[in-house]
Every structure is written in C-alpha cells, then in structure tokens.
Amino acid sequence: MKKHHKIAIAGAGGIGRAVALILAELSEVAPDIYLGDIYTDTAEDAAEWALDGVTKPCAIHAFTMAKEGINDEMRSVFDDCEILLDCLPGSQAPRMAAFAKEFGMHYANLTEYVNETNQVIEIAKDASTGFVLQTGLAPGFVNIVANALYSEFSETYEVEKVEYIGMKVGALTQNASAPHFYGFTWSPIGVATEYVKDAIAIRDYKKTNVPALSAQELIIIDGDTFEVDLTSGGAADLPDAFAGIARNMDYKTIRYPGHYDWVKGVLAKNADKNSEDQIDALQKEMMDNIPHLEDDLVVIHVNVIGKDSRGTLRAIEKTYFIGNQEIGNQTLRAIQTTTAAPMCECARMLLEGGYSGPVFQSQLDPFAFMEGAYVKEIYGEY
Numbered sequence: 001m002k003k004h005h006k007i008a009i010a011g012a013g014g015i016g017r018a019v020a021l022i023l024a025e026l027s028e029v030a031p032d033i034y035l036g037d038i039y040t041d042t043a044e045d046a047a048e049w050a051l052d053g054v055t056k057p058c059a060i061h062a063f064t065m066a067k068e069g070i071n072d073e074m075r076s077v078f079d080d081c082e083i084l085l086d087c088l089p090g091s092q093a094p095r096m097a098a099f100a101k102e103f104g105m106h107y108a109n110l111t112e113y114v115n116e117t118n119q120v121i122e123i124a125k126d127a128s129t130g131f132v133l134q135t136g137l138a139p140g141f142v143n144i145v146a147n148a149l150y151s152e153f154s155e156t157y158e159v160e161k162v163e164y165i166g167m168k169v170g171a172l173t174q175n176a177s178a179p180h181f182y183g184f185t186w187s188p189i190g191v192a193t194e195y196v197k198d199a200i201a202i203r204d205y206k207k208t209n210v211p212a213l214s215a216q217e218l219i220i221i222d223g224d225t226f227e228v229d230l231t232s233g234g235a236a237d238l239p240d241a242f243a244g245i246a247r248n249m250d251y252k253t254i255r256y257p258g259h260y261d262w263v264k265g266v267l268a269k270n271a272d273k274n275s276e277d278q279i280d281a282l283q284k285e286m287m288d289n290i291p292h293l294e295d296d297l298v299v300i301h302v303n304v305i306g307k308d309s310r311g312t313l314r315a316i317e318k319t320y321f322i323g324n325q326e327i328g329n330q331t332l333r334a335i336q337t338t339t340a341a342p343m344c345e346c347a348r349m350l351l352e353g354g355y356s357g358p359v360f361q362s363q364l365d366p367f368a369f370m371e372g373a374y375v376k377e378i379y380g381e382y
Contacts, residue, residue, distance in 0.1 A: 011087030053330035112233025130355025162306030170254025
C-alpha cells in the first residue's frame with residue numbers, strides 16, 4: 001500500500017496473524033493494524049508474533065472481541081479503521097459484514113460457505129464501501145487466475161466461448177500414509193463440509209449444482225500424480241460469470257491417490273444421515289485418524305481448453321507448487337501465505353480503488369491483482 005491506512009483484522013489464528021505480518025512487512029507504507037480475537041491472550045500473542053516478524057517500524061495492536069454482539073473495544077477500533085478483514089470462521093461472516101456496513105468500513109472475508117456468502121451479499125448491496133467476498137486461496141486466488149487465463153485465451157485465440165475452465169487446489173502435507181493418505185494443514189470442519197455440500201459448476205453452458213465427490217479422476221501436474229474430485233465452495237461466482245461462455249467449468253480439490261476412496265467409505269457408513277450429521281460424523285472420523293502436520297504444500301492447477309478461431313483445440317494452463325516461506329523474521333506455512341496474500345491484495349484494491357457494494361472475484365481486474373506486491377511475493381510472477 002502506498003498510503004497509510006488503519007486496518008482491523010477479526011480473528012487472530014494462523015491466517016489472521018499471517019495477514020497482519022504480510023501487510024506490515026510488505027506494504028510500502030506500513031499500516032496501523034488492529035488484531036482482534038474473542039480470546040485476549042490469543043490476540044496479544046498474535047500481535048506480538050507479528051511484531052517480532054516485522055523488520056521495519058509498524059504498529060500492531062491487540063484488542064478483545066465479544067463472542068456475540070459488540071463491546072467497547074470493538075466499537076473503538078471499528079470507529080477508527082477503514083477496512084475490516086474477516087479471518088473468523090465462516091459462520092461469523094454476516095455478523096462481521098454488518099459491523100463493516102454500520103461503521104462505514106470496507107470488508108473482505110475468506111469463507112467458502114455459500115449461505116453465509118449470500119447473506120453478506122444482501123447486507124452489502126446498498127453499502128457505500130466495498131465488500132469483497134471469498135478472498136483466500138480457494139475461493140479467491142484460484143478464481144482470479146482462472147479469469148486471467150480466460151482473458152489470455154480469448155485474446156490469443158480470438159474466441160469468446162471455450163470448452164472447459166478448470167480450477168484445482170490442494171492443501172497437502174509433504175508426505176501421506178495409508179489408509180487416508182492425508183494430513184490436516186487447516187480446519188477439519190472446512191474439509192468435512194466441502195466433501196458433503198453440493199458444488200456449483202457449469203455443465204453445457206448452464207450453472208448447476210452437482211454432488212460433491214461425484215467426478216473423481218487422476219491428474220498429472222508437473223510430473224506428479226494426484227487425484228481430484230468436486231468439492232463445494234471453491235468456484236466462487238465464476239459459474240455465474242461464465243455461464244453461456246464455458247461449456248463446462250468446475251472446481252476440484254487435489255489430494256493424493258487413495259484419499260477419496262477412504263472418505264467415500266466413511267460417508268457410505270453414514271449414508272442414512274442428513275448432511276449436517278454426515279459432516280459431523282466425517283469430521284470425527286478424520287479427527288480420530290488423521291494427524292495435524294506443520295510442513296505443508298499447496299498445489300494449484302488452472303486450465304482453459306477451447307478451439308481457436310480456426311477450429312484447432314488449444315489449452316493454456318498455470319501451475320503453482322508452494323511450500324513454507326519466510327516473511328520478515330517468521331516462517332509461514334504454505335496454507336497461511338497462499339490464503340493471506342490474496343486477502344491482503346484485495347484489501348489494497350478496496351482501499352485504493354473506490355469500490356462499493358458487493359464485489360465478486362470476476363469483477364476484480366485479474367492482472368492488477370496478480371501484479372500486486374503481496375501476491376507477487378508469495379506466488380511469483382504471473
């Protein structure tokens with residue numbers, strides 16, 4: 001950021017503290033950052049951790065948030081800040097968005113939850129400030145890359161319609177063991193939810209709901225074999241934006257071979273339950289059997305396939321493999337940097353771009369986003 005701003009971050013977990021560190025370390029003019037959590041110790045620890053990691057002068061303040069409603073500390077911070085970056089669980093998104101609107105702040109969140117996203121859209125529809133939704137890795141970064149690749153494909157091959165736009169992301173461990181071939185690098189609640197809730201895709205040019213885990217396939221990325229399948233939430237608003245343009249579009253989650261067979265076996269044992277009970281049962285099974293690991297790897301693959309103006313089938317693609325990275329004096333896990341950097345970039349665009357109301361991934365200039373300092377530091381040149 002080229003000017004001084006005051007920024008509130010709600011949620012001082014792994015992503016919230018990463019957002020604070022990246023903003024403080026990589027901004028041209030360091031902002032004043034207010035890092036909040038319902039647990040005072042968590043907020044203070046995160047603020048101290050971020051300050052320890054920054055190599056230049058900055059201000060990072062901890063504040064305590066109310067579990068429900070609002071307290072005096074929140075009022076003071078929200079009165080003073082220009083933007084609220086929501087790193088809380090997705091269930092809190094409508095509440096935080098309402099605060100942003102009430103206090104005249106811009107707003108950005110991370111959640112892939114569809115119902116909560118729709119509530120935020122309703123809250124933001126007549127706001128004077130901008131509300132960018134789903135600004136993390138997936139949804140978020142991967143959707144903007146897809147939009148950029150489509151623009152490149154359309155201009156290069158002089159066509160509007162394409163056969164397929166594919167978005168694939170995996171937050172993986174460096175190693176994986178049988179029978180689940182997986183390790184947790186982020187919330188097990190989010191993982192279980194995306195395996196059960198319907199995915200939104202495009203089929204035959206029309207936006208449609210498709211069952212999660214209903215299109216499993218193998219894929220080779222940079223010579224390594226993975227398996228992918230449909231999961232909920234990752235497509236953001238692109239099925240709306242590209243209906244009538246892409247014959248097929250979908251978002252799939254990348255895993256090591258064998259993982260989805262294990263998940264489907266667990267789900268089969270709970271097939272008679274409703275979706276929420278299936279999520280709970282799957283989460284419990286995963287928590288009981290799958291370890292949490294710190295050394296992680298984020299794999300991203302985006303491709304566009306279609307025929308050029310002469311009828312020749314063409315494809316363009318973009319791939320990223322991202323591991324742990326050092327920001328300032330701290331080492332951040334891949335899931336932290338790849339999630340936090342896109343949120344920071346969206347914050348910059350909101351504060352510098354004059355946005356108002358709901359702002360969707362398809363509405364952001366993908367090339368301005370990809371050239372931003374925070375994204376370039378983590379993901380490299382587009």
